[in-house]
Amino acid sequence: MNIQENISLKSFNTFGIDQKARFFSSAKTLEDLKAALTWAKSQNLEVLVLGGGSNILLTKDFPGLVLKVELKGIQVVSESEEEILVQVGAGEIWHEWVMYSISKGWAGLENLSLIPGTVGASPMQNIGAYGVEIQEVFQSLQALERNSLEIHSFDSKACKFGYRESVFKHELKDRYIITSVTFKLNKTPKFHIEYGAIKETLAEKGIQELSIKAVSEAVIQIRESKLPDPKKIGNAGSFFKNPTIPIAQYEKLKIQFPEIPGYPNEEGIKVPAGWLIEKAGWKGVRLGDIGVHEKQALVLVNYGNGIGKEIMDLSEKIQKSILEKFGIALNPEVNFI
Incomplete structure (x- = not known):
């Protein structure tokens, strides 16, 4: 476990706000997470868990430990003729995971292309775009309870999903750190192209035959035309x-x-x-x-x-x-x- 002091968080949040963390550590394994939490508890420090930093606004320096979750890994849990369950590490970049799923022909995430952040943050926010929300492709998640350091599993019902909401933003706020998310994806696509300008964009691109790759590319084109790149603004x-x-x-x-x-x-x-x-x-x-x-x-x-x-x-x-x-x-x- 590597604890750094007085670290600028400018490169760790997409707003590019230059506030400092009194202490900073990144966790690449479950053991790293547990060690960092144990250390913070021994120092009586508040802990801020950071994923991609794409949904936070830093208004001041953070006086405790900023803990960046970087748990990686993509693993097929089970599959049938129609569906596939895939467990993904919380530290995986969301868009990279979406692109990986599309390359494998797994359907369900194409409308959620180019959303910033990490996989671990996706169920917390119940992220959604263009008519699709995480809860529709969600199977379960694993999370580390901060005090006991025990791993607990949550199914969709336990997550209490709502519009950009979950139990982790309310009753269980700051009590758990999500370590992995398991998605239920389809081998046969069910296209959602009615929302926003997807249908029009597909027509402009001259797409004759629908595919998850084509829908993803249309979503990316729309998002890039409307939303500023955080690397630039x-x-x-x-x-x-x-x-x-x-x-x-x-x-x-x-x-x-x-x-x-x-x-x-x-x-x-x-x-x-x-x-x-x-x-x-x-x-x-x-x-x-x-x-x-x-x-x-x-x-x-x-x-x-x-x-x-x-x-x-x-x-x-x-x-x-x-x-x-x-x-x-x-x-x-x-x-x-």
Whole structure:
């Protein structure tokens, strides 16, 4: 176990925020994880678990131990004629795992191409895009309980998945470290191309015969056209969740804003947060070194030397603005540290 002191976290978060960790360690094995947690406990230190750093906003230096999870490995657990179960280490890069699954002809993850972050973070957030969410391809996960250092298994029900939600963001927050995720993928594809511009993009590319590779390439093309590359402009992808409002409230807003988009779900009507932010005049707004992206209002950006507190303040101004204009409360998808 290698413990480093006073380490800049700039290269470990996609916003590119330059805050420091008092102590830093990376865990490549389960033993590394246990040793680091034991050491932190002996020093009475708070622990921040880091994956790809693609869903956090650092607003200050971290006074404890930042523990980067780098557990790797992809292993077929079982397979039938129709399905295959694959266990993947929490430290694997999400997009690389998606590309690997596509190269093997395993279907189910193609709509989730180019999402930043690691495999371990995917069930925590119940990540989703273009009509597909993790819970649809999820079988189980293994996680290390921080106090007992015991490994526990969680099935889909135990994870309590919701829209960008899981039990690990609420009741079990900061109690477990996910070490691996097992996915249930299909050998025969079930295509989801109705959402977003996938169908149009496939047509533009002249795709005659659907394949998971073609869908993945279409998703990548769409994401690259709308979302800034974190290596060039600091960002954490979608900053806010898409809010769901009661049908009655949506109908009322429809009178005032006839063009307001809405998508029915079990709780009511989901309204795109990006549309609300753009309609409120925030798209492309720049305040010094931070701002709202010019192509996608849902993305807050760091143009270079912005600090987390500035981005947090901007997000609060946007929330206040949306509440005043539409009566809708926006909730961040990004975790503030």
